Amino acid sequence: MKHIESVKNNKVKQWKKLHKKKEREQSGTFLIEGFHLIEEALKIDGLIEEIIVADDRSIPSDWNLNNVELIYAVPNVLKELSETETPQGIVAICRIPKSNDEAIKPNQRLLFLDNVQDPGNVGTMIRTADAAGLDLVILGEGCADLYSSKVIRSTQGSLFHLPIIRGNLSEWIQKAKEQEIPVYGTSLQNGIPYNEITPSESFALILGNEGKGMAEEHLNETDQNLYIPIFGQSESLNVGVAAGILMYYLRG
């Protein structure tokens, strides 16, 4: 069993670099932390490469660690690798899944994000998409990086529950249309109230940037654009809240 004694260990330096997007992309790996997330990740065969755990913590006995390297380390190493205020003393190094040829099938429910920049919003929307039983999430141009610690944390593990793909939004809108899935954009100014749509077994819903909304280009590619009526004096809804209202309404 490997044991790491110091934060100056080369492995620790390498792992810590995974806090940066560029390093994640170069190495094809990302870092997750905490018992709950690692437990979720272990359910996917071959996702986790290494688990690093503090000497003063223990691995739950029901974890299946086939093909996973388990490394113990002094607690300071785990503090060094953590990006949270209260580290749980355990992290794992995971492989970024290869961008497979995920295809859209008929009758699916899809969430497309256009330039959603806040990591908490992206993560929360993935969590809600999972809860609402959606089949696929597409992260279009300008979205926060899926493998940043804040996005991962906000998904609460849902990033391991459904396929999430970075892609070109116009192409994916086209693919949805080819499967005869209705594509709904969202806009504060134009479109129709969401509840004029009849819920159906399939849809592609697009949410846009926190400040600017969806790009004009994509608003013109949809079958219909929707808005959520504002009954009070606020100017808009949080995009994650809007996504939740729409996903649960549309699925009926």
Next chain:
Amino acid sequence: MKHIESVKNNKVKQWKKLHKKKEREQSGTFLIEGFHLIEEALKIDGLIEEIIVADDRSIPSDWNLNNVELIYAVPNVLKELSETETPQGIVAICRIPKSNDEAIKPNQRLLFLDNVQDPGNVGTMIRTADAAGLDLVILGEGCADLYSSKVIRSTQGSLFHLPIIRGNLSEWIQKAKEQEIPVYGTSLQNGIPYNEITPSESFALILGNEGKGMAEEHLNETDQNLYIPIFGQSESLNVGVAAGILMYYLRG
């Protein structure tokens, strides 16, 4: 016109203390920052006492500054008073409204929060309550402080649009019932799916703590408890998202 030259000025030290809840309660004042929030606050007569603005910024000409003291300061003072990463160079000192004898009227829509601890969640729910046209928000035991900078920021100004009261949740549940307003709790385990309820013109909706949900005590005081079905593998929804789905559903 007053001008402040240094971050060591006594006034600056006093204002900065308003970042702490205890100081806000002792002084009966709180601090807001940014042009948008201050513009919203100016619409309420007598709310703002003082506006402090950096020498390199200017006050929009259409602001009505009756009864408001305007103070200029060197930009460093504004950096000192700000709690954001990109300060806008303007803050205002506001009076905490006296807890008036706000009463529940028949046919109102109400949001009650039970021990919601995350300031972002509390702020987002107030913003959504405003958007959904609710009449009143009650912050029960254990909720994040309404006047903390993060709650204020997350409301996006909605804290100035509807009455928000700290109170004893059991008492307010009772007051709602006296007006024949149906009281709905939320629970992951018990209750009925929310969409079995017929939307109506009035309701009191209660959301609970991020981890533990609503207190058992309050779950027993409601007319009906609701849950949002989970169709995928996630364990729960973000509480702010759940609140949005329910408020928009219930108002019909």
